[in-house]
Amino acid sequence: MRSAIFTEVIEVYEDPDRASHRVAELIVATAQQATAARGRFDIALSGGETPRTLYSLLATEFRARIPWHKTHVFWVDERCVPPDHVESNYRMVRETLLDHVPIPPANIHRMRGEEEPERAAREYESLLRDHFGDAAPRFSFVSLGMGADGHTASLFPESPALDEKERLVVAVYVEKLRAHRLTLTPKAINSAARIVFLVFGREKAEALRIAFDETSDPRRAPTKLIRPHAGELRWIVDRAAMPNNS
Ligand code: 6PG
Numbered sequence: 728m729r730s731a732i733f734t735e736v737i738e739v740y741e742d743p744d745r746a747s748h749r750v751a752e753l754i755v756a757t758a759q760q761a762t763a764a765r766g767r768f769d770i771a772l773s774g775g776e777t778p779r780t781l782y783s784l785l786a787t788e789f790r791a792r793i794p795w796h797k798t799h800v801f802w803v804d805e806r807c808v809p810p811d812h813v814e815s816n817y818r819m820v821r822e823t824l825l826d827h828v829p830i831p832p833a834n835i836h837r838m839r840g841e842e843e844p845e846r847a848a849r850e851y852e853s854l855l856r857d858h859f860g861d862a863a864p865r866f867s868f869v870s871l872g873m874g875a876d877g878h879t880a881s882l883f884p885e886s887p888a889l890d891e892k893e894r895l896v897v898a899v900y901v902e903k904l905r906a907h908r909l910t911l912t913p914k915a916i917n918s919a920a921r922i923v924f925l926v927f928g929r930e931k932a933e934a935l936r937i938a939f940d941e942t943s944d945p946r947r948a949p950t951k952l953i954r955p956h957a958g959e960l961r962w963i964v965d966r967a968a969m970p971n972n973s
Contacts, residue, residue, distance in 0.1 A: 761867035771801040774816030786827035804881040805838035807907035844898030863918040881910035913952040936970035
């Protein structure tokens with residue numbers, strides 16, 4: 728049952744490059760609105776492969792259109808590895824984006840994947856509370872992906888994290904990856920002004936079908952728990968990822 732009032736939009740693009748350009752345009756527009764309204768732009772970024780092109784575009788073609796000094800970067804999730812590890816989401820965003828733009832180091836708020844997971848989750852929650860105040864964080868923009876198994880951020884199907892109603896950040900153990908991760912909870916994500924899912928490739932089509940199926944169980948399709956309380960939810964998808972695309 729969907730109770731939140733929000734706008735949901737689905738846009739389909741011919742290929743990942745066009746889709747990534749679209750998201751870059753949305754980020755620029757949101758950054759301009761947020762800095763005009765509140766003097767700063769708070770964006771939470773995901774890891775994985777899908778957003779690499781997007782981050783590179785922000786570092787090049789779109790670089791001059793973002794007020795980097797007023798931009799604060801957060802992560803939606805992190806693998807529990809050191810920041811220079813090849814699997815680190817921080818490292819991926821740093822290499823594709825942050826190393827190439829004039830963002831003040833104090834505006835980069837990474838999750839500390841090298842620490843004991845539970846402690847790192849609690850520290851990130853206090854960092855969010857310091858930045859946003861005691862209310863749930865109101866990110867200007869949250870960029871999310873979706874795995875072929877339907878997970879988003881590190882909210883995996885059947886995970887206890889899906890039931891978390893109080894905390895903003897939790898540590899999870901992902902059995903099939905045999906790995907610990909840190910993730911924002913739906914509570915932390917759903918207060919955002921704009922949330923964008925970026926989904927590419929045929930291997931995501933079945934998960935997308937389940938995500939869009941009104942009758943599917945959110946425990947199987949955690950993206951269904953992402954419902955902004957007062958904001959916009961947008962799916963930017965390439966044609967290959969669309970269900971029934973032959
Ligand atoms: C991560 C992510 C995760 C990601 C999906 C999709 O740390 O892996 O933040 O939620 O968005 O797994 O990943 P791909 O883009 O690699 O398919």
